[in-house]
Amino acid sequence: MSKWATLALVAAVLLLIQWKGAHPAFAERLMNVWSHKKPLGGRELIADPDFKAGFLAIRACRNPDGDFLCAKASRYQLKSPDRPDMADVKPVWELAQWGSRSNLGGGGRFDGGYGWSTPDKRLVVYPDGRVELAVSGDSELGGKYNSNRAALPNLILQQTIAAPGTYGRHIPSLDRMQRLTFNLDFRRVYDDPNKKPGYDTSRHAIIFPVNFTIQNLNRRSPGYGEYVWLQISTYDDRYALQTSERDRTQIDLGTKRLIYFIPPSKLSNRSTHLGEWVQFHGDILPYARRAIEIASKKGFLRSVRLSDYKVGGVNIGYELTGLNISTFQFRRLSLKASTDD
Numbered sequence: 275m276s277k278w279a280t281l282a283l284v285a286a287v288l289l290l291i292q293w294k295g296a297h298p299a300f301a302e303r304l305m306n307v308w309s310h311k312k313p314l315g316g317r318e319l320i321a322d323p324d325f326k327a328g329f330l331a332i333r334a335c336r337n338p339d340g341d342f343l344c345a346k347a348s349r350y351q352l353k354s355p356d357r358p359d360m361a362d363v364k365p366v367w368e369l370a371q372w373g374s375r376s377n378l379g380g381g382g383r384f385d386g387g388y389g390w391s392t393p394d395k396r397l398v399v400y401p402d403g404r405v406e407l408a409v410s411g412d413s414e415l416g417g418k419y420n421s422n423r424a425a426l427p428n429l430i431l432q433q434t435i436a437a438p439g440t441y442g443r444h445i446p447s448l449d450r451m452q453r454l455t456f457n458l459d460f461r462r463v464y465d466d467p468n469k470k471p472g473y474d475t476s477r478h479a480i481i482f483p484v485n486f487t488i489q490n491l492n493r494r495s496p497g498y499g500e501y502v503w504l505q506i507s508t509y510d511d512r513y514a515l516q517t518s519e520r521d522r523t524q525i526d527l528g529t530k531r532l533i534y535f536i537p538p539s540k541l542s543n544r545s546t547h548l549g550e551w552v553q554f555h556g557d558i559l560p561y562a563r564r565a566i567e568i569a570s571k572k573g574f575l576r577s578v579r580l581s582d583y584k585v586g587g588v589n590i591g592y593e594l595t596g597l598n599i600s601t602f603q604f605r606r607l608s609l610k611a612s613t614d615d
Contacts, residue, residue, distance in 0.1 A: 316610030489586030497576035
C-alpha cells in the first residue's frame with residue numbers, strides 16, 4: 275500500500291508552511307476546490323477529478339520509511355501544456371513513486387494525450403478525462419522477484435480531502451451523511467503476468483486499488499488522527515471476480531493500520547479481466563461505518579463516534595510485487611456525500 279497515510283499529516287502541514295513562505299516556487303494560485311452550493315446527487319469530495327492542474331510528484335524512494343531525506347524531499351510539478359490556464363495553479367494531486375527505479379519527468383504526446391514516461395512506467399492524461407498508468411515490472415524489479423524490498427514499486431495518485439493540508443477542507447462527518455456514493459470507470463488495457471521461476475501466486479501480483487482513509491479529525495477526541503483504510507480493489511491479476519459476504523480485513527505492513535476491504539462485487543458484477551470498461555458504483559457509507567466498528571474492536575481506533583470521523587483522503591494506482599507488464603486506464607472518479615441538511 276502507498277506510504278501516503280504514514281506521511282499525510284506531517285507532510286501536508288510542512289507543505290502548507292512552505293507554501294506560505296516567501297520561496298518563489300510556492301508563489302502559485304490555489305484551485306477553488308469547494309462549492310458552497312448543494313448540488314443534486316450530493317457534494318463532490320474529490321477535487322480536480324480530471325487532473326487539470328497536473329501533479330505534485332514525490333521523488334522515487336527505495337526505502338521511504340528509512341530514507342527520511344528522500345521521503346521529505348521537495349516535490350516537483352508535472353504539468354500538461356494542454357492546460358495553460360492551470361500553469362500557475364498548485365496541483366491538488368500528489369504523485370507517489372515509492373519503490374520505483376526512476377522519476378517521471380520530461381513530457382510528450384501519447385495517442386492524443388499528454389504524459390510522462392521512463393523505461394519503467396508511464397502516466398498519461400487524455401483530453402476526454404481518461405488517465406492511463408502503465409508499468410514494466412520486469413524493468414522495475416530487474417527481472418527477479420523480490421518481495422522483501424523495503425518498498426515495492428507503485429505509482430499512486432493521492433489527495434487530502436478533510437485531512438490537514440493545503441487543500442484540506444471542511445466536509446460533513448459520517449454521522450451527518452445519508453449516502454457516500456462512489457464511482458469509477460476502470461479498464462485493463464493490457465496485463466502480461468510475465469511469470470518466471472520463483473513465481474508464487476500468494477506473493478506476486480499487480481493490483482489496482484482505490485483507498486480512502488476514514489479518519490478521526492475531531493481535535494477534542496483522544497483518538498484524533500487515528501484512521502482506518504477503506505479499500506476497493508478494481509483489479510487483481512490473480513482473481514477474475516472477487517466476491518465475499520464476510521468482513522475481510524488486514525493489517526497494512528507499511529502504516530500498521532487496519533484495512534477494511536469493500537467486496538468489489540457490491541459495486542460491480544463484472545470482471546475487469548475482460549479488458550472492457552467496467553463501472554464501479556454504489557454507496558460505501560455502510561462500509562465506512564462498519565470499518566470503524568471493526569477497527570475499534572481490534573484496538574486500532576479509540577473512538578466509535580461517527581461524529582469524530584471524516585474522509586481524510588484518497589489514493590488510486592497500481593501496487594506491484596510481480597514482474598507484470600501492464601497498462602490500466604480509469605475515468606469518472608467521484609465520491610459524493612449526501613446529507614440531510
